[in-house]
Amino acid sequence: MGKTTERRDRQREALVLAAEQAISERGLAGLKARDLAEAIGCSLGAIYNLVHDMDELVLRVGSRTLARLDAALAEATRGRTPGSDGDATDMLVAIALTYSSFARENLQLWRTLFEHRMAEGASVPEWAITEQMAMFRYILAPLRALQPRASEPDLTLLSRTLFSAVHGVVVLGLEEKFVAVPAAALNGQIEALVRAIGKGLTPSA
Missing domain, CATH: 1.10.10 (Arc Repressor Mutant, subunit A)
Structure with a gap:
């Protein structure tokens, strides 16, 4: 070089x-x-x-943000295995609470991941999409344990739906928007939501 x-x-x-x-x-x-x-x-x-342009610069900043989020999720799930329904739900709760804490502690950088819009006619490069999609592997692992008969496409869709549910609660809570969950109660409500979903996903005996 x-x-x-x-x-x-x-x-x-x-x-x-x-x-x-x-x-x-x-x-x-x-x-x-x-x-x-x-x-x-x-x-x-x-x-x-x-x-190349400011879009690339924002995406490169986003890449660093995602890398820190990835490290936080890796730490939160270290040593956990989704071998039983309870363990799988516990993993989902740990992931959701880590995501909530990360958003709170990195508020502006986290917001940018979702606020940024590419210039008209431009598309998000493949490397950035790959980094974004990699985050879902943390959710997919426990979902596979909860839904062992589900197809991979169905699990992928379910992981996005679960993320959207938690993300929506976090967004409203941190932005203190109308009908938002109060900040002091946010993590407790996120855990209650994820546990309810986990219970609903657990196969009947």
Whole structure:
């Protein structure tokens, strides 16, 4: 690897870190190319030698956010095996509560994962889709134990539905929107919801 390439890689990393800090402090709306250029000591035009556009930059920040979420979920499920219905439901509860805590502790970066919209005519690159979809493997493992006869496509759909249910409660709770679950009760209600779903998914004897 040449010195020019190494320097460019370091600048790109600095740019992504500066963007991450800006989003963390001010939200997605606070991400300004001119401010980033000043932060890393380059011209405004030079930013687009490091990333294709601002969409790519936001996705690269999102990649770092997803990596931290992945690490948190891996830690929450470490040593757990979905060998019985109770264990599987316990895993789902641990995953849901970890997700809720991560959202609260990384609020602006977490919001950006869902608020960001690609420019008109652009599509999310395959690498970003792959990273997003990888998160569902944590939900799929216990769902397979709860629904051993279900097909993989059905389990995939169910994992998305379960995520949507928990995500919706988290969004309303953290945003304190109308009919939101009060923040102090949020985790308790998430656990109650997931346990009710787990019970409903457990095959009858």
